[in-house]
Amino acid sequence: MDQPTPPDGAHGADGFRSGFVALLGRPNVGKSTLLNALLGERVAPTNPKPQTTRRRLRGILTSPEHQIVFIDTPGFHEPQDNLGSHLVAAARSAVTQSDAVLLLWDAREVLPVDLELLELVRSARRPLVLGLNKVDLLENATPDGPLPDPPPEAVAAIAEFGLRLSALNSVGLSELVARLAALLPEGPLYYDPEQITAEPLRELAAEFIREAALDCLHQEVPYALEARIEEFAPRSAELTFIAARLFVERDSQVGIVVGRGGERLRKIGTLARSLLEELLETQVYLDLRVKVKPKWRKDESALREFGYHRQG
DSSP, rough: OOOOOOOOOTTOOOOEEEEEEEESSSTSSSSHHHHHHTTTOOOOOOSSSSOOOOOOOOOOOOOEEEEEEEEEOOOOOOOOHHHHHHHEEEHHHHHSSSSSEEEEEETTTOOOHHHHHHHHHHHOOOEEEEEEEEEGGTOOOOTTTTOOOOOOOHHHHHHHHHEEOOOTBBHHHHHHHHHHHSSSBBOOOOTTOOBBBOOOHHHHHHHHHHHHHHHHHHHGGGGGGGEEEEEEEEEEESSEEEEEEESSSSHHHHHOOOOOOOHHHHHHHHHHHHHHHHHHSEEEEEEEEEEOOOTTTGGGHHHTTTTTTOOO
């Protein structure tokens, strides 16, 4: 992850802090939901299914005192194929290439993978905030109530770095931003203060289309699904034309995605269009089709074609 060159003349006031914060955690711990809540807009796709986030997404939070560039990483998991290896590599490299790390745990249960991630951050010697997310879902439903008994290895880390959060209810977000900003070095404005993401709209559009498909599909297809933009063309100030393809691995999966009489694909398209129109602030004409690319998750050439690169 190369740091951008600050725009000419871009600087903050004396004492202005800026830098990059890796957002790290296992799948479904709420990283993307938290990022969207911090920014006040949707820049990262969210879905209960694992592997919703497959690429590192940069969200930018700027105030008169600081600019925090969040790097939302794929959920850390045990890879089952080449795609999984790419995702885990992206998460690992984000830690070493960031100024600080926000490690997110589910407040209801600390798992061995959470402790593995804690050790990864410690080994990289990066400043850390440990976010205990989803406190709104604790059994007693009070954010300041007792936590379920964490493993002994987690107790000291929670005491030293822990902060209770609820991305859905905005619990602890102001304190979180203050803690992270204090960990960053004094530095320039890397991005325009009005900018909230550094990702090209074309790439975000593909992620939002895949999110819409995940919302409409059952467990047997989502992990074999990829979205790619074939054409992205503003036709006027009010209309954007997007041709997109959903890729699956087997012919049988095409029928599942399309549905009887095309019903499910139309549903996916309707949901995707609403997400895209919110993102682009224009009307969207979406041409959405389904294609087969056999075993693409294991095929390095296919992964490169879809934009997955070894990161480190």
